[in-house]
Amino acid sequence: MAVRKRFDVDEALRRAMHVFWRWGCPEASIDRQTEGTGLGLSSLYSTFGDKSAHLRRSLQRYAQGYHPLYDQALSGPHPSPSSVMAWRHGR
Template identity: 85%
Template structure:
């Protein structure tokens, strides 16, 4: 049948996501994308559009894959703010430990290359980070903390999450990453001075 795709579009998108995840937007050349997906340039462009469009589709695929895991972890009920932080960061540790995906986090590497992204890509990265922050705030509020503390803890947890992704890319051990996550989960339990 003329015009029928001779490849699995979903699998090609998953592979493209891994190229962006491993190399970041700036270093994910068309050659790397064609090699990573197994598609020729014409198939890549014909199916996904230009590099920026493929990046946004990859980022959307990433969020569809991983953000539900954070939703589930934060759905609670959680007995304390520390339990919220621990549940959230455990999702991060689990993803980092998965040998089938690149080190780190596509959203984190994308944030580090923010200036290289087009306006739509920048807006998408920021919206995804803001969504994760809002999810954390809501879960923390449900434990009974006030709005200011929930906002502060959500931001700190989000920063720890992104730090874990960076440290994993730098080769820190899973034990080191677990130590960082455990220390961050203890912070909310400390009394205010």
């Protein structure tokens, strides 16, 4: 029987993505990842695998979430691409 996760995997991945953004891959240590995601070491490894796999999943999450926004910003009748991104991020 599969063990049910007791945390939101998508939210943990979003937080991990921010750790990579802030520190860059070389400095986004496992300690920083556990702190940034709020996950324990075993949860981090069992959910995302090693650091390379974790980075790949973070990049995929980034592309899924932001690539369509960039396309919209560049192709739509908006005043500027930055206005679309500012609207999306609540600024």
